[in-house]
Amino acid sequence: MEIMNELLEKYFKGETSVCEENELKQYFKAGNVSSELKIYSTLFDTFDSEALEKAVNPLKKLTQRQRKPIRIWIRSFAYTGIAASLMLFLFIKYPFQVDNYAVVSGNKIEDTEFAEKYVEKKLNHVNDMLNKSMRPLNNSFENVRNDLQPMNKLINVKEKMEKIQNTIQIK
Amino acid sequence: MDSNQFNNLVIPLSDKLFRLAKSILCNGELAQDAVQDLIVKLWEKRDNLDEVENLNGFTMRAMRNLCLDKIRQNKDISELQTDIEYSELNPYQQTEQKDLVFRIKQMINNLPELQRTIIRMRDVEGLELSEIAFITSLTENAVSVNLSRARLKIRERILNENRKVEEMQWK
Numbered sequence: 423m424e425i426m427n428e429l430l431e432k433y434f435k436g437e438t439s440v441c442e443e444n445e446l447k448q449y450f451k452a453g454n455v456s457s458e459l460k461i462y463s464t465l466f467d468t469f470d471s472e473a474l475e476k477a478v479n480p481l482k483k484l485t486q487r488q489r490k491p492i493r494i495w496i497r498s499f500a501y502t503g504i505a506a507s508l509m510l511f512l513f514i515k516y517p518f519q520v521d522n523y524a525v526v527s528g529n530k531i532e533d534t535e536f537a538e539k540y541v542e543k544k545l546n547h548v549n550d551m552l553n554k555s556m557r558p559l560n561n562s563f564e565n566v567r568n569d570l571q572p573m574n575k576l577i578n579v580k581e582k583m584e585k586i587q588n589t590i591q592i593k
Numbered sequence: 594m595d596s597n598q599f600n601n602l603v604i605p606l607s608d609k610l611f612r613l614a615k616s617i618l619c620n621g622e623l624a625q626d627a628v629q630d631l632i633v634k635l636w637e638k639r640d641n642l643d644e645v646e647n648l649n650g651f652t653m654r655a656m657r658n659l660c661l662d663k664i665r666q667n668k669d670i671s672e673l674q675t676d677i678e679y680s681e682l683n684p685y686q687q688t689e690q691k692d693l694v695f696r697i698k699q700m701i702n703n704l705p706e707l708q709r710t711i712i713r714m715r716d717v718e719g720l721e722l723s724e725i726a727f728i729t730s731l732t733e734n735a736v737s738v739n740l741s742r743a744r745l746k747i748r749e750r751i752l753n754e755n756r757k758v759e760e761m762q763w764k
Binding site for chain 1: 604607608610611612615625628629630632633636693694696697698701713715716717718719721737738740741744745747748751752755
């Protein structure tokens with residue numbers, strides 16, 4: 423009892439070691455406390471109860487921060503995907519169309535059938551003109567061929583003469 | 594320091610850090626918030642934590658500094674703003690007050706920040722004077738003096754209230 427009184431006095435002066443303070447705590451925890459010192463029991467009970475307090479979810483903000491970049495990535499991909507899908511849909515629904523037309527004498531012709539017939543007519547005309555211009559030339563070639571026919575006879579004579587010469591030489 | 598080491602070495606300190614934060618801020622919610630903020634900061638600086646010799650002391654010091662910054666930045670968090678407000682209860686209220694632990698907590702919360710922090714670091718966490726000196730950036734002698742003052746003030750209040758109760762009983 424006396425020892426505890428002295429220890430307690432030392433405690434309030436801040437002169438006890440951790441070991442001595444543990445001894446005091448054990449004394450008050452045991453329950454067999456003198457009436458004089460009983461008023462201090464609650465003080466040590468308070469310290470014991472506070473030692474049981476715990477942090478709740480200390481990682482909360484850290485995990486929130488780590489999830490944010492992933493969420494941003496997912497969101498970016500999602501938005502890109504949606505935009506690409508929309509563009510694809512529009513492309514399929516409204517494909518690009520090329521304007522087909524011809525210009526005849528300054529007029530825009532979009533009727534393909536008319537344009538085809540017009541072109542065929544023009545091409546036939548060109549063909550006729552070509553044939554007409556080629557006719558004199560063909561005639562000339564024919565004349566030259568005819569003129570060259572006597573020459574062919576000459577070539578035949580030459581061949582015969584060579585034959586005869588060869589026959590004579592052998593003998 | 595990798596994530597495994599962080600989980601094994603830093604996260605287990607959360608409870609201690611919470612109790613320290615609560616002692617300084619006198620508010621459980623703010624203390625939880627402060628711990629979460631500190632965990633984020635420690636995670637960001639985890640590569641440097643390998644160089645820290647006394648991780649326990651380092652984190653406690655960081656916690657204290659963070660809490661003091663919060664007090665400075667937010668005038669609403671005054672030293673006297675507590676979860677439980679201390680007031681001089683009259684003896685009738687005292688007799689009705691069954692939770693004496695609650696009363697002792699009030700008395701401790703009513704001490705100046707340095708004294709209540711030191712008394713809790715010693716009596717709740719069981720830290721040596723040298724460790725408390727490191728955390729509070731004081732000399733061991735200064736810690737001892739503040740510890741003594743805090744305990745003596747608490748004793749005075751306990752005796753005062755006990756005296757009032759006895760006087761009422763006699764009446």
